[in-house]
Amino acid sequence: MEGDDENGVLIEEDYYTFFNIPRDVSYRSATNEEINSAYRRNSRMYHPDKHVDPDRKKEAEILFNKTKKAYEVLSNPHQRAIYDSLGTRGLETEGWEVVQRTKTPQEIREEYERLARERDERKLQQRTNPKGSVTVNVNATDLFSRYKDDFDYDESENLHFPTIEVSGLSITQSIEAPLTLRNTMTMSGQLSTQNGTGTGCVDVSVRRLLSDKGWMELGFGAGNGPTFTFKGFRTLTKRTFSNVATILQFTPHGIRPDLVTTLATQLDKHTVGYLTWRGGIHSSMSTTIVRDTATSHAAFAIQFGIPHSFFSLSYTHKLQEMEMKLRGSVKAGTFGAIMEYGAEKKVSQHSWLAASVAVGIPSGVTLKIKLNRANQTYTFPVRLSDEIMPSSVFYATVTPVIIWAVVKKLIVDPIVHEQKERDKVKQRELNKARMAEKKREAESAVQLMRATFARVRSDEEAKRGLVIIKALYGRPVNITDVSRRGSGSAGSNADPEYMDEVIDVMIALQCLVKDSKLVLHEASKVCTNCKDSC
Structure with missing residues (x-):
């Protein structure tokens, strides 16, 4: 029997x-001849046409279908390799038709995990529409201000409470609605406010898939004047693609055109290069190289352009075992310079929490906290000081670590532990139900075997072969041991925890006898009182 009820592992079909x-196993595996022979044996015993009683016929249909399913898996080398590595759950995963049949068990397991992640992501995508983000800008510069207020204040006021305010808020949401197999409509909106001044816009676009190499998109927006957009994507070669975006914004001061064109090529297996040109009010030319x-x-x-030119370098180290990412970046140009460092941690199956510190001139020190939950992003930039101050840098670095340690200990770990316990309880209940179902299935199988049992036993008796008188499955309990563990006597006072169930399997074993021989492939079976040795 596969599975471990105590460890919360699902019991699967063997x-x-x-x-x-x-x-x-180490000595050998089943041959095609053995698989075909077992299939024929089970088919003869469980074929519905061999049973007249309606209840027996219904039970036979269940076992006959199981026989066909087992043969379908074990007779197919590709499905058998997947089943041997992952069990029945691997066969239920979408996408196995693209897996090479020559893959090793380890490669099969990695492919299964990848396909399972993609399936979960697709399900999550359906559950979490619409997509969106929320950004809350917090001004906390009063915490580290070097200067006192210039105006006079009451000398009796000895305490100064720093002021922390929300200086800006931005909310974006979008929904994708498939129209046809090739056409998709996207509706999005944005609301933002900064220092008491608010803006908003609504955009609607339709994307059409032209072929497997390209698509085009037309859009219309309203907010700060009507806006028309055109976007296109095209794969040029196996390693090169390009896209273009044109934006026309109508304002009271005239039309503001904007054009962005990108050409990308794959330099090697892990590296892609991008060349981007932007024309309009803000013109620039940039080159980007990404290695992942x-x-x-x-x-x-x-980047070289108007109004700013700059260069940037970023690096992220992925700690897969810890499910964490460490980030660092440097950016400098005509606007000044900024250095950013931080970490990102996976806190649940579909959630990531990130914290980073940005130190720059003339931007000062900013602490950024970001939470990604599925396709929803929540960002909290906290501006700590307008100048680079050691105290603000120190607290921006240490405070998130301390807060995370406390939150993880008091909130995250108990929630995760409680969830695991609930999952274990559900798993045990499911396994209990499956075990009861398997027990009923075994009892039905014994009843369906009686005709085969009578024939095999008659043949063995006629040629003085192997006739099984009694066969038990399980571990017989030593009465003396039970008496010692219990209250001193076997029987009603014996502890049920130590009483192993023993099942009569004489009929099942006699049906497996062939040419006066019985071959078993499970060492846990116990046979007693045979006329010949098993």
Whole structure:
């Protein structure tokens, strides 16, 4: 039996045990001939046409379908390799038709995990529409202000409470609505306010998939004047693609055109280069190189344009075992310079929490906290000082670490532990139900085997072969041991925890006898009182 109820592992079907053939172990695995022979044996016993009673016929249909399913999996080398590595859950995963049949068990497991993640992401995408983000700007510069107020104040007032205010708020939401297989409509909106001044806009766009190499998108927006957009994407070669975006914004002062064109090419397996040109009121030319591997992500960019030119370098180290990312970046140009460092941690299956510190001239010190939950992003930039001050840098670095440690200990860990316990309880209940179902299935199988049992036993008796008189499955309990563990006597006072269930499997074993031989592939079976040794 596969699965461990105590560890919360789901009990799955064991096709090898059902067919009584050897699993892939050190000495050998079942051959095609053994699989075909087991399939024929079970088909003869469980074929619905061999049973007249309606209840028996219904039970036979269940076991006959299980026989066909087991044969379908074990007779197919590709499905059998997946089943051996992952069990029945691997066979239920979408996308296996694209997996190469020559993959090793480890590669099959990695492919299963990838396909399972993609399936979960697709389900999550459906549950979390609409997409969106919320940004709350917080001004906390009064915490580290070097200067006192210039105006006079009451000398009796000895305490000064710093002022922390929300200086800005921005909310964006979008919904994608498929129109046809090739057309998708996107509706989005944005509301923002900064220092008491608010703006907003609404955009509607339709994207059409032209082919597997390209698409085009037309959009209309209203807010700060009507806006028309056109976007396009095209794959040029196997390693190169390009996109273009044109924006026309109608304002009281005239039309503001904007054009952005990007050409990208894959430099090697992990590296992509981008060349971007932007024309309009703000014109620029930039080059970006991005390298992404399983353990790191690095990007370098340089831009020349109006009003700003700059270069930037960023690096992210991925700690996969800890489910954490460490980030660092430097950016300098005509606007000044800024350095940013931080970390990102996975806090649940679909949630990431990130904190970073930005130190720059003339921007000062800012603490950024970001929470990604599925396709929703919540960002909290907290401005600590307008100048670079050691105290603000220190507290911006240390405070998130301390807060996270406290929150994890008092809130996150108890919630995760409680969730795991609930999952274990559900798993145990499900396994209990499955075990009861398997027990009923086994009892039905014994009843369906009686005709085969009578025939096999008659043949063995006629040729003085192997006739099984009694066969038990399970571990017999030593009465003396039970007496010692319990209250001193076996019987009603014995502790049920130590009483192992023993099942009569004489009929099932006699049906497995072939040419006066019985071959079993499970060491936990106990046979007694046979006329010949098993």
